Amino acid sequence: MKGLSLKGINKTFGKVHAVRDVSKDIHSGEFFTLLGPSGCGKTTLLRMIAGLELQDSGRIILDGEDITGLPAIKRHINTVFQSYALFPHLNIFDNVAFGLRSRKVPGVEVNKRVKNTLEMLELGEMTKRFPHQLSGGQSQRVALARALVNEPKVLLLDEPMSALDAKLRAQVQVELRRLQQKLHQTFILVTHDQDEALIVSDRIAVMKDGQIIQYGTPAEVYDFPKNRFVAEFLGSANLIEGNYRDGLFHTQIGIFELEKPPSWEKGFIAIRPEWIRISDTEPVKNGLRATVTEIIYRGTNLDISLTPGPIRLRTSTYSHIKIGDELWLDLAPKEIAVLNE
Amino acid sequence: MNKLIIWYGELITGHKLLKRGLFFLTPGMLWLILFLVLPGLILILVSFAGRGTYGDLVWEFSFENYTRLIGYGIFGWTLDYVYILFRSIWVALVTTCLSVVLSYPLCFYIAKKPLRTRYLWLTIVIIPFWTNMVIRAYAWFLILAPELPFAKLAAFLKLIPEGAPLYPSALAVYLGMISMFLPFVALPLFSSIERLDWTLVEAAQDLYASNFRIFMHAILPQTLPGLSVGIILTIVPAMGMFVVPDLLGGAKYMLIGNLIQQQFGSSRDYAFGAAISMALMILTLISLYLYKRKNRGVDLI
Numbered sequence: 108m109k110g111l112s113l114k115g116i117n118k119t120f121g122k123v124h125a126v127r128d129v130s131k132d133i134h135s136g137e138f139f140t141l142l143g144p145s146g147c148g149k150t151t152l153l154r155m156i157a158g159l160e161l162q163d164s165g166r167i168i169l170d171g172e173d174i175t176g177l178p179a180i181k182r183h184i185n186t187v188f189q190s191y192a193l194f195p196h197l198n199i200f201d202n203v204a205f206g207l208r209s210r211k212v213p214g215v216e217v218n219k220r221v222k223n224t225l226e227m228l229e230l231g232e233m234t235k236r237f238p239h240q241l242s243g244g245q246s247q248r249v250a251l252a253r254a255l256v257n258e259p260k261v262l263l264l265d266e267p268m269s270a271l272d273a274k275l276r277a278q279v280q281v282e283l284r285r286l287q288q289k290l291h292q293t294f295i296l297v298t299h300d301q302d303e304a305l306i307v308s309d310r311i312a313v314m315k316d317g318q319i320i321q322y323g324t325p326a327e328v329y330d331f332p333k334n335r336f337v338a339e340f341l342g343s344a345n346l347i348e349g350n351y352r353d354g355l356f357h358t359q360i361g362i363f364e365l366e367k368p369p370s371w372e373k374g375f376i377a378i379r380p381e382w383i384r385i386s387d388t389e390p391v392k393n394g395l396r397a398t399v400t401e402i403i404y405r406g407t408n409l410d411i412s413l414t415p416g417p418i419r420l421r422t423s424t425y426s427h428i429k430i431g432d433e434l435w436l437d438l439a440p441k442e443i444a445v446l447n448e
Numbered sequence: 449m450n451k452l453i454i455w456y457g458e459l460i461t462g463h464k465l466l467k468r469g470l471f472f473l474t475p476g477m478l479w480l481i482l483f484l485v486l487p488g489l490i491l492i493l494v495s496f497a498g499r500g501t502y503g504d505l506v507w508e509f510s511f512e513n514y515t516r517l518i519g520y521g522i523f524g525w526t527l528d529y530v531y532i533l534f535r536s537i538w539v540a541l542v543t544t545c546l547s548v549v550l551s552y553p554l555c556f557y558i559a560k561k562p563l564r565t566r567y568l569w570l571t572i573v574i575i576p577f578w579t580n581m582v583i584r585a586y587a588w589f590l591i592l593a594p595e596l597p598f599a600k601l602a603a604f605l606k607l608i609p610e611g612a613p614l615y616p617s618a619l620a621v622y623l624g625m626i627s628m629f630l631p632f633v634a635l636p637l638f639s640s641i642e643r644l645d646w647t648l649v650e651a652a653q654d655l656y657a658s659n660f661r662i663f664m665h666a667i668l669p670q671t672l673p674g675l676s677v678g679i680i681l682t683i684v685p686a687m688g689m690f691v692v693p694d695l696l697g698g699a700k701y702m703l704i705g706n707l708i709q710q711q712f713g714s715s716r717d718y719a720f721g722a723a724i725s726m727a728l729m730i731l732t733l734i735s736l737y738l739y740k741r742k743n744r745g746v747d748l749i
Contacts, residue, residue, distance in 0.1 A: 159650050179653040192651035196669040205665070206655035253655070 109135035109170055111156070111261055111293065116165035118151055118317075125151045126162070127317040133261075133295065133310075135170070138287045140296045142304040143314035144340065149297045152314075153263050156295065158182045169260060180209075185254035186263040189270075191246045193238040199225070199249055200234040206257040224256040227286075244275050251283075255290070264296040268303060280306045301341045305329060313337050333447050338377040345378045345418050346446075360415040363393045366440045375446045380410065380421040382442040385428075390437040399432045495722035503716025513723035529707070533727065536704040537735075539693070540686035543625040544679055547633040550626070551678065554634055555641045570638065577631045585695040588624050589615060616698035624692040629685075633678035640674030679739070684732055704728055 111133040118126040126148040133139045141149040154160040156167060158179035166175045174182055185206065193202050200221055207217045225231050228248045238246060247267055254262055264283075268276045284307045287294045298304055304311050305325040313321045313328060313336075321328055321337045332338035335346055349358035350373050356363045365376070386394070397413035408421050411428060418436065428434070450461045495513055498506040517529050558569045576584060592599060592614035599614045614620055648666040657665065668675075690705030697703070704724060711721030 157654060159653065179650070180656045180658075184654075186651070186654045188647055188651055190645075190647055192645075192647040194648065194651075194665050194669070197665070205652070205657070209652075209656040209658065209661055257655070 108132070108168075110137070111295075112166075112168040113152075113156075114166045114168065116152065116155060116167070117163045118148070118155060118160065119163055125317055126155070129165070129317075129319055131312060131319060131322070133293060135260075135293055136291045138284065138294045138296070138307055138309045140298060140304045140308040140311045141314055142298055142301060142311050142341075144299055147314040148317040149299075149314050150265060153186075153265055153295065153297045156261070157184055157186050157263050159186075183257075183259055184261045184263060185257050185259040186265060187247075187250045187254050187267045189266045191238075191250040191267075191270075193246060193249055193253070195238050198235055198237050199230065199241075202238065202249060203253045203256050205253060210257075220256055221252075224252045228252045228255075243270050243272075244279065247271065247279065251286075255292075259292070261293045261295060264294060266298055267296075268298070268300070276300075276303070283307055305341070313340065331444055332377055335375055335377075335446060338444065338446060343380060343419065344444075345380065345383075345416065346375050347378070348375050349373075360418075361393075361395050363438060363443065364440050365443055365445060367445065369445045370447065377444045377446055378438055378442060379444075380419045381408075382439075383418070383420040384437040384439070385420070385422060385426065386435040386437045389435050390439075393438040393440060393443075395436040395438060397434055397436055399428055399430050399434065402428060402430060491722045491725060494719055495726050497719040497722075499717045499719055503718075505718055513720045514727075516720065517723055517727055529724075532702055532707055533704055533731070535702075536687055536728075537731065539621065539625065539703060540683050540689075542622065543629055543686045544633070544682045546622070546626050547630050547682055548637075548675065548679065550630060551634040551637050552641075554630075555638045558638060559641050559644075570635075573631055573634055576627065581628060581691055582695070584627065585624055585692050588620060588627075588696055589613070592620055592623075615696050616701065618697065618701050620696035621693050621701050621703075624696045625686060625689065628689070628692055629682040632681040632685075633675075636674040636677040636681070637671060638674070640671040644670055676739075680736070683735065687732055688728055 113129055113131045113133075116126055116129045117124075129152060141152060143149045151160060155162045158174075158177060158181075162175075166173060168174070169183070194205065197205070203221045203225060204217050207220060212220075222231070225234060228251060230245070230248055230252060233241070233245065238249070241249065247270070250267070267283075268279055271279060280303050283294075287307070296304075296307060308325055310323065311325055311328050312319045315336055321333045323331075328337065329341050332341065332344070338344040338346060347358050347360070347363075349356050349363075351357075351365075351369055352372065354364075354368065356365050356369075356376060363376070369376075395418070397415065397418055399411055399413055400417065401412040403410040404424065407424070409424055409426065409428070411420050411422060412418070413420070413434070413436070420436065422428070450463050452459055452461055453465070454460075455465060494505065496509050496511070498508050498510060498512060500506045517533075519527050519530060554573070558566060558573070561569055590596070594600070594603075594611050594613045599608070599612065602608045602614055603610050603612065608614065644667070648670065649662055652662045652666040688705045688708075689703065690709045693701055693703040694706050694709070697706075708721050708724050708728070711717045711724065715721075
C-alpha cells in the first residue's frame with residue numbers, strides 16, 4: 108500500500124502512557140492532522156514517525172516497507188521542527204542544502220534543487236542571509252524548504268505556526284494548504300489549534316490521552332462530534348444533558364425532537380452557537396423562549412448568551428438585540444449533534 | 449557637563465557621575481599598575497641588561513640575551529633554546545588537543561546523568577583542582593613506580609629496562625599535564641554542553657547527517673564558546689608550566705618553564721631569564737591573536 112501505516116503503536120515515559128495503541132493508515136498525498144491539547148501524545152507520535160523516538164511496541168510501515176527499526180537518518184521522512192532548528196552558523200542556502208549534502212548529492216544538482224525550492228517558497232532573495240537575520244515567517248519557510256528539498260515521502264510538521272502572530276498564521280495556513288495540494292505530498296501536521304486543523308487538513312485525528320478519539324474529514328469531525336471532548340475542543344458547543352424517552356429528548360430547559368434516536372437513555376446533545384437561529388415567531392419544532400443576558404461584539408458577528416441554559420449563540424452584527432430581550436430560538440433537529448460517548 | 453541627568457533612577461550631574469566612576473575604578477587601576485604594568489616594564493628593562501660575574505645585574509644595554517636565545521652563544525651556534533621553545537609549544541598543543549578530545553565524552557557523560565548525581569560527578573572532576581599540583585605530580589610517581597603494573601607492562605614489552613620506573617619521560621610529562629589541565633577544558637565545555645539545544649542534533653539526524661556532520665554542524669558551533677575558554681585557559685599556562693615537567697620530565701624533557709626557572713634559580717642569570725619570559729609572552733600573544741582571527745566573533749573570555 109502507498110502511504111504510511113501505524114500499527115498498534117505504544118509509548119510510555121516512566122508511568123505516563125503517552126501513546127496508547129494507535130493504529131491508522133495515512134494515504135499517500137494526504138494532508139493529515141493530529142489535533143489535540145498539549146500532553147495528548149501527538150508530538151510523541153510524530154517523533155516516532157520521524158525516528159527520533161522509539162516506540163515500545165507496534166510497527167510503522169512506509170509504502171509497504173517496514174521502517175520500524177530504522178533510525179531517523181535512514182527514513183525518507185523530513186521534519187519541520189517547532190523551533191525550526193535552523194543551523195545558526197550556516198546561511199539560508201547551506202541550511203537548505205544540508206540534507207542533500209549529507210547524502211552526497213552532486214554539487215550541480217544541489218544548486219539546482221535548492222534554488223528551485225527557495226524560489227518556490229519565495230526565498231530566492233535571501234540565500235546569503237543567516238537565520239538570525241530572518242523574521243519568524245521567513246524562518247518558518249526556510250525550515251519548510253530545508254525539509255521539502257529532500258523530496259521526502261512524508262513531511263512532518265510539528266506545530267510549525269505556533270511562533271507566528273495570528274494574522275501571519277492565517278495567511279501561512281492557506282499557503283501551506285495550497286503548497287501541499289500543488290506538490291501532492293503526504294503532510295502530517297501536529298497542532299493544538301483547531302482552526303488550523305480545519306483549514307489545512309484532508310483528514311483530522313483528534314487525540315486525547317494518547318489515543319485517537321475521533322477521525323474523519325474536517326466537516327465530519329466538526330459537524331458530528333462523537334463526544335463532549337471533541338465537541339468542545341473543536342469550536343464551541345452548547346452541551347445539553349437530558350433523558351431520551353418516548354421519542355423525545357427531555358432536558359431542564361425544554362423538550363426537543365431529535366433526527367435520529369440516540370443509542371442511550373441518558374446523555375448529551377451538542378448544538379453549535381452558529382447553528383441556532385433567532386425566530387420572530389414560535390418555531391414549529393424545538394422552539395425555546397430565552398432571555399438575553401450578555402452580548403459580545405466580535406466585529407464579524409455577535410456572541411449572545413441567554414438564559415435558561417446558559418445557551419450561547421452567534422448571529423450577525425446586523426441584528427438589533429439588546430440585553431433583556433426575550434427571543435424565540437430555533438434548535439432545528441437536523442442541527443443537533445447527538446454525542447455517543 | 450553639569451547638566452542634570454537621570455542615571456538608573458537617580459538625579460545627578462555628569463560631573464559628579466564621572467568623579468564617582470573614577471573613585472570606583474582607582475583601586476583596580478592601582479592594583480593593575482602595581483602588579484602587572486610595572487613588573488612587566490621592569491622585565492622588559494632587565495631583559496636588555498647583562499649578568500655580572502657573581503650573578504648580579506649589570507646595567508649595560510645589549511641584545512645579547514635575545515641573540516643567545518635564538519642560538520648565538522659563547523660556545524658557537526646551537527639551536528638548544530629554540531628547540532626547547534618549540535617543544536614547549538608542541539607539548540602545550542598536544543596537551544590542549546588531548547584534553548579537548550577527552551573532555552567531550554566526559555562532559556556528555558556527566559550531562560546525561562540525572563540532576564541529583566550530576567554535581568557529584570562534577571565535584572569528582574574538580575577535586576584534583578583543589579589539590580596542590582606538586583602533590584599531584586608526586587601521585588604520578590606512585591602510579592608509574594616500577595612495582596606497579598603500568599611500569600611492569602612497559603618492561604615486559606621491552607620499552608623500558610626491567611625494574612625501572614616510567615618517569616622521568618615524555619609520557620609522564622603528558623600524563624601530568626593532561627591530568628592538570630583537563631578540568632580547565634572540561635568545566636567551561638560542560639557549561640556549554642549542559643545548555644546544548646538537542647533539537648539541532650535531531651534536525652541534523654532528520655537531514656541524514658553522519659555522526660561527523662552532526663558534530664561539526666550541530667554540536668561544535670554550540671559548544672564553541674565554552675571550548676574557546678577551555679582552550680585559552682589550557683594553552684596559555686601550559687606553555688609556561690614548569691612544576692610538572694620538572695618533576696615528571698626531569699632533565700630529559702626540559703620545557704621553557706623549566707629554563708626560565710633555572711635562570712632565576714641555579715644559574716642566577718636574571719637578564720637571560722627575563723628575555724626568555726619576554727619571548728614566551730610574545731609567542732603567547734601571537735597565538736592568541738591567530739586564534740582570535742581564526743575564530744572571528746568568538747569572545748575569548
